[in-house]
Amino acid sequence: MKKVFIFLGPPGSGKGTQTSRLADKLSIPHIDTGSLLRKNIQDETELGKIAKSYIDKGNLVPLNVVSSVIKERLMEDDCQNGYILDGFPRSIEQAQALEEILSQVGKFTLKDDAMAIYFDIDNELLIQRLINRRSCPKCGTIYNLISNPPKIMDYCDICDTKLTIRKDDNEETARARFKTYENETAPLYDYFKQLGILEELKADGSISEIWENLKEIVFDE
Numbered sequence: 001m002k003k004v005f006i007f008l009g010p011p012g013s014g015k016g017t018q019t020s021r022l023a024d025k026l027s028i029p030h031i032d033t034g035s036l037l038r039k040n041i042q043d044e045t046e047l048g049k050i051a052k053s054y055i056d057k058g059n060l061v062p063l064n065v066v067s068s069v070i071k072e073r074l075m076e077d078d079c080q081n082g083y084i085l086d087g088f089p090r091s092i093e094q095a096q097a098l099e100e101i102l103s104q105v106g107k108f109t110l111k112d113d114a115m116a117i118y119f120d121i122d123n124e125l126l127i128q129r130l131i132n133r134r135s136c137p138k139c140g141t142i143y144n145l146i147s148n149p150p151k152i153m154d155y156c157d158i159c160d161t162k163l164t165i166r167k168d169d170n171e172e173t174a175r176a177r178f179k180t181y182e183n184e185t186a187p188l189y190d191y192f193k194q195l196g197i198l199e200e201l202k203a204d205g206s207i208s209e210i211w212e213n214l215k216e217i218v219f220d221e
């Protein structure tokens with residue numbers, strides 16, 4: 001069984017939801033660079049100050065910032081048995097940086113231990129999904145007003161906190177994030193294919209259908 005899972009796909013393709021499920025099932029951490037960066041912004045760290053202007057525009061945060069955030073995270077104890085990377089790498093240069101970080105951390109390699117899972121989904125659907133996304137600022141649960149609405153409009157089912165809209169989920173920034181994805185991240189499909197670690201996941205169904213597809217890929221390899 002592979003130890004490092006890399007979730008690759010356009011913004012809003014459902015990577016976050018499926019990553020959480022797989023992380024629970026395998027008891028390994030879900031490492032999401034977007035959340036790590038937003039936490040740095042909230043804590044007003046030096047890295048957060050640099051990251052903020054890029055995130056607000058839907059651009060990629062510079063390599064040195066993301067690399068140091070991810071390296072620090074991968075060195076934590078809970079990463080010993082594997083982890084799921086969601087939103088990293090997001091460009092060829094980040095994939096190369098990941099190989100370098102893995103060799104420094106010294107535990108896994110991309111070729112032998114990693115599986116990259118590509119979320120295959122029609123891009124046109126995704127902008128609508130993104131602008132209808134809501135999340136709970138307290139427990140982190142993600143909702144979608146169309147495909148996965150909360151029971152009571154705008155309030156978290158789990159902790160009853162008022163849901164919030166991510167600042168970069170407005171239409172203009174969402175379109176910029178798609179462009180960034182097409183230019184920077186989509187080339188990783190070929191990169192991982194050449195490495196022989198790419199798997200394709202049909203990701204345009206319901207959350208439970210996608211989960212079934214994902215389990216087949218991860219557990220039947």
Ligand code: AMP
Pocket residue numbers: 011033034035037054055056058059060061062066086087088089090094168177
């Ligand atoms: P996400 O939560 O994954 O949609 O990421 C939100 C924003 O954080 C992105 O639009 C980027 O500005 C930034 N970000 C997240 N992950 C990365 C990464 N691996 N490299 C550069 N920027 C990132």
